Amino acid sequence: MRSALVAIGWCILVGAAAAQTLHTAASVSAADTPEDAGGSIDVAWEASPDEAGEVFEVLGYEVWRATSATGEYRKVADVEPGKKSYQITDATAETGVDYYYKVKVLGEAFGEKMDADTAPRGPVSASPQWFRAGRLNMLIASIILATFILLYISKARAGQKLFIRRIAGLEAVQEAVGRATEMGKPVLFVPGIADIDDIQTIASVTILGRVATMIAEYDAELLVPCARSLVMATAQEVVKEAYLEAGRPDAYHRENIRYLTDDQFGYVAGVDGIMLREKPAANFYLGTFYAESLILAETGHSIGAIQIAGTAMPSQLPFFIAACDYTLIGEELFAASAYLSREPRLLGSLLGQDWGKVLILAFIILGAVTAFVAQFGVEIGGYSINLAQLFEVK
Amino acid sequence: MRREIPMIVAFVAGVIIILEFFVPALTPVSSRIQNWYLVVVAFAILVGAFNLLRLNYMKVRHRRTDWPFAILLIVGFFTMALAGLIGGIDEGTAFDWLFNYFVYPMSSTMFALLAFFVASAAYRAFRARTVDSTLLLAAAFIVMLGQVPIGSIWVPSWWPFFLSPDWLKDRIMDIGNTAGQRAILIGASLGVVSTSLRILLGIERSYLGEE
Amino acid sequence: MKFVQWLANIDRRILFLLIAASVIVPLLVPLGMPVKVTPQAEAIYEEVEALPSGSTVLVAFDYDPAAAPEVHPMGLAFLRHCFNKKHKVVIMALWPQGAQLAVSAMAEMTDEYDLEYGRDYVNLGYKAGGDIVIKSMGASIADVFPRDMAGRPTASLPLMKKISSLNDIDLIMALSAGDPGIPAWVRVANALFQKKVAGGCTAVSAPQFFPYLQTGQLLGLLGGLKGAAEYETLVERPDAATRRMDSQSIAHLVIIIFIIFANISYFILRRRPEASSGGAPGAPPPSP
Numbered sequence: 001m002r003s004a005l006v007a008i009g010w011c012i013l014v015g016a017a018a019a020q021t022l023h024t025a026a027s028v029s030a031a032d033t034p035e036d037a038g039g040s041i042d043v044a045w046e047a048s049p050d051e052a053g054e055v056f057e058v059l060g061y062e063v064w065r066a067t068s069a070t071g072e073y074r075k076v077a078d079v080e081p082g083k084k085s086y087q088i089t090d091a092t093a094e095t096g097v098d099y100y101y102k103v104k105v106l107g108e109a110f111g112e113k114m115d116a117d118t119a120p121r122g123p124v125s126a127s128p129q130w131f132r133a134g135r136l137n138m139l140i141a142s143i144i145l146a147t148f149i150l151l152y153i154s155k156a157r158a159g160q161k162l163f164i165r166r167i168a169g170l171e172a173v174q175e176a177v178g179r180a181t182e183m184g185k186p187v188l189f190v191p192g193i194a195d196i197d198d199i200q201t202i203a204s205v206t207i208l209g210r211v212a213t214m215i216a217e218y219d220a221e222l223l224v225p226c227a228r229s230l231v232m233a234t235a236q237e238v239v240k241e242a243y244l245e246a247g248r249p250d251a252y253h254r255e256n257i258r259y260l261t262d263d264q265f266g267y268v269a270g271v272d273g274i275m276l277r278e279k280p281a282a283n284f285y286l287g288t289f290y291a292e293s294l295i296l297a298e299t300g301h302s303i304g305a306i307q308i309a310g311t312a313m314p315s316q317l318p319f320f321i322a323a324c325d326y327t328l329i330g331e332e333l334f335a336a337s338a339y340l341s342r343e344p345r346l347l348g349s350l351l352g353q354d355w356g357k358v359l360i361l362a363f364i365i366l367g368a369v370t371a372f373v374a375q376f377g378v379e380i381g382g383y384s385i386n387l388a389q390l391f392e393v394k
Numbered sequence: 395m396r397r398e399i400p401m402i403v404a405f406v407a408g409v410i411i412i413l414e415f416f417v418p419a420l421t422p423v424s425s426r427i428q429n430w431y432l433v434v435v436a437f438a439i440l441v442g443a444f445n446l447l448r449l450n451y452m453k454v455r456h457r458r459t460d461w462p463f464a465i466l467l468i469v470g471f472f473t474m475a476l477a478g479l480i481g482g483i484d485e486g487t488a489f490d491w492l493f494n495y496f497v498y499p500m501s502s503t504m505f506a507l508l509a510f511f512v513a514s515a516a517y518r519a520f521r522a523r524t525v526d527s528t529l530l531l532a533a534a535f536i537v538m539l540g541q542v543p544i545g546s547i548w549v550p551s552w553w554p555f556f557l558s559p560d561w562l563k564d565r566i567m568d569i570g571n572t573a574g575q576r577a578i579l580i581g582a583s584l585g586v587v588s589t590s591l592r593i594l595l596g597i598e599r600s601y602l603g604e605e
Numbered sequence: 606m607k608f609v610q611w612l613a614n615i616d617r618r619i620l621f622l623l624i625a626a627s628v629i630v631p632l633l634v635p636l637g638m639p640v641k642v643t644p645q646a647e648a649i650y651e652e653v654e655a656l657p658s659g660s661t662v663l664v665a666f667d668y669d670p671a672a673a674p675e676v677h678p679m680g681l682a683f684l685r686h687c688f689n690k691k692h693k694v695v696i697m698a699l700w701p702q703g704a705q706l707a708v709s710a711m712a713e714m715t716d717e718y719d720l721e722y723g724r725d726y727v728n729l730g731y732k733a734g735g736d737i738v739i740k741s742m743g744a745s746i747a748d749v750f751p752r753d754m755a756g757r758p759t760a761s762l763p764l765m766k767k768i769s770s771l772n773d774i775d776l777i778m779a780l781s782a783g784d785p786g787i788p789a790w791v792r793v794a795n796a797l798f799q800k801k802v803a804g805g806c807t808a809v810s811a812p813q814f815f816p817y818l819q820t821g822q823l824l825g826l827l828g829g830l831k832g833a834a835e836y837e838t839l840v841e842r843p844d845a846a847t848r849r850m851d852s853q854s855i856a857h858l859v860i861i862i863f864i865i866f867a868n869i870s871y872f873i874l875r876r877r878p879e880a881s882s883g884g885a886p887g888a889p890p891p892s893p
Contacts, residue, residue, distance in 0.1 A: 037421030040744060080767050089770065091744035128419035139416050149588050199586045202601055209600035229442030234601065255449055259442035265504035265671055290783050291505060291809055298511035312582035314575045315813045322519035330578040334585030337600060345597050353588040360580060498670040505671040513624045513860050514617040520864045521871045538861055541831055543638035544854035572815040
């Protein structure tokens with residue numbers, strides 16, 4: 001009797017479900033993905049009302065795509081249910097092709113599976129955009145900064161006298177090279193462990209050029225062990241030119257600028273070995289360094305070399321400062337080439353950079369003050385006065 | 395021309411990659427340039443390997459000091475390269491074995507030297523010579539204590555929290571350290587911008603071997 | 606006085622011996638010192654706790670064997686927490702050797718938990734390219750990793766059917782030893798795709814990520830062995846890091862004692878100006 005009742009109840013429920021149909025996804029939209037390089041379309045929709053209902057269990061959604069409204073549809077995405085609204089990016093779309101999209105709801109009631117399609121949305125095509133509006137602030141900042149730098153370069157070119165503060169580490173370069181010459185020992189130049197695409201390595205190689213000229217003039221020996229092939233090739237070229245310029249092409253030894261290994265600690269072992277065998281009187285560590293900084297600098301200290309380091313890696317600076325005689329901190333590394341050459345155009349760029357810094361400092365102070373005030377709900381004409389928002393980059 | 399062509403290449407590639415940050419439509423061009431770079435780098439490894447082998451071969455041939463080590467290097471080089479080329483680099487291969495039982499422990503050993511060198515550097519550097527170095531010393535002292543369990547287990551319950559190494563360490567790290575790191579980062583980033591501009595515009599040419 | 610002179614210019618090999626002893630002895634005779642949890646570690650723990658069971662967590666193994674003693678225990682503790690909470694785990698690596706280290710980490714996990722490959726976790730393996738890899742994953746993970754580490758098509762894995770892009774990931778844990786690593790995840794996954802990113806790194810590099818913590822771009826950070834030990838404490842399963850913390854404590858103590866001795870000798874010798882004690886920061890430059 002009881003089972004008969006259950007069976008009847010079951011039939012009624014199934015009938016009720018059959019009478020109702022699965023609701024489709026609501027407000028489906030398909031549009032070109034904004035601010036991209038093309039090749040992708042965003043499809044968005046809202047949850048089928050059945051997700052909140054009692055009768056159906058929504059198993060998921062599928063996104064289908066075709067090149068004409070009535071054409072053959074191909075599935076491009078499976079989406080799990082459980083959200084209020086959904087968005088997928090179809091990154092398989094081709095730029096310039098018209099597409100139509102359908103969203104299919106998959107549901108289940110009393111063991112029976114069913115689905116419901118939306119009407120096709122389209123045509124929509126992927127296209128590349130010409131400007132990322134979210135980065136306008138960065139563009140303006142870059143232009144201002146570049147203008148400062150270029151302005152001061154042209155001023156310097158016009159012959160304006162520029163002041164540059166003394167950088168002890170760079171003053172000591174000549175002294176270090178001189179000492180090595182007197183002692184008849186080599187100078188070791190370590191250009192860091194990053195490749196030539198790292199701007200710190202480029203800064204390091206430009207300094208190498210200046211140092212090599214000095215070394216050639218003093219007639220000391222220069223050793224440059226490299227961790228990257230391209231750095232080696234560049235360093236060879238730079239040093240060769242430097243010796244040529246100093247009028248000592250005969251003193252240039254290509255094999256002194258050598259490749260050791262790309263492996264970080266293998267390289268450290270190699271450089272430490274060179275230090276212990278060749279006992280250089282002056283060590284330069286300029287460029288990008290990681291955990292090897294202190295291992296190199298302590299070994300250098302143990303052989304009594306005068307050591308000049310420079311890097312923009314904040315976490316390695318303390319090690320160099322503790323173990324080396326002089327350390328170029330961050331931007332000093334980038335200023336070194338200008339400082340050593342005293343070429344007005346290079347010095348001009350330093351001054352432009354300093355004005356950029358002044359501007360940034362002003363904005364930091366303004367941003368901090370306005371963010372603080374905005375906390376108390378202060379607004380001007382309905383806008384938050386928090387300047388920090390201007391600097392969000394998308 | 396030997397100077398002009400590299401400078402033009404640097405300028406064009408640099409400008410495209412900078413513009414791509416603002417112009418999404420340039421992404422395909424910029425990724426192509428970056429892929430070219432990856433290809434060049436891959437071939438450049440050969441240049442390095444050749445240089446390494448040539449120098450060490452010369453060392454053996456002319457019996458320069460420590461030449462037996464050069465033999466070791468050449469043997470090691472070819473063992474590793476052949477193991478990888480012949481047997482592949484998957485789990486269980488000879489290359490994998492060499493990696494796990496030679497490269498791994500040797501790398502770790504070199505890295506572990508840091509512990510010893512930190513001690514010797516600290517011994518020398520952290521001396522209260524001047525006001526600056528005394529500050530450095532005090533900060534190092536507090537952070538080292540605050541960083542490990544031993545720094546806090548001796549603290550009795552009545553000890554004011556703002557004098558505990560733990561609390562002080564967090565202040566030093568969060569405020570002093572972070573402010574300093576940011577300042578260095580901002581300065582260095584400006585240096586990067588200005589160096590990049592100098593290179594793109596051909597004002598800085600010493601990387602091409604010219605003053 | 607002679608002793609003080611000796612102390613000031615002590616042979617560094619003696620320091621090295623003492624350091625070695627201070628590391629090795631506590632490994633052999635554990636002290637079991639308590640580990641105090643920092644808010645940065647707690648934040649990661651709370652985030653994993655707060656995720657509904659079955660959420661998807663991406664763990665990036667961006668480190669190599671050299672950094673493994675510090676970073677690997679973090680990975681293990683974090684994976685344990687995820688599997689305790691029945692989260693699904695997607696593993697990948699921006700470092701070539703990281704994928705291999707992930708395999709060994711998962712070998713330990715499958716011993717402890719009842720896990721099925723493809724349903725509870727996947728290992729997508731290594732991909733070169735750093736930032737660009739993460740950026741492309743924002744559009745489609747299967748495009749970046751068409752096959753998993755073992756060569757199976759990514760799309761055929763049940764877990765990956767639900768995950769098409771970074772949008773479907775609920776939390777990212779970047780275990781990193783350098784570049785590419787935490788900065789790349791913050792720059793791309795957090796800044797461009799608004800994903801929650803947590804990090805784990807070597808103790809040396811931890812200070813440089815504090816700015817990201819303050820801005821909230823990084824929701825939490827495990828720094829070095831201490832960070833790993835903290836996470837082990839949080840998941841209530843002390844392991845390698847907690848054991849090694851004793852060594853680190855004693856080594857720190859020994860270095861602190863060195864510094865005290867160095868300063869005592871320095872002050873005694875300073876009263877007698879003829880003695881000197883080596884170069885250091887701020888010291889006058891050595892004579893040419």
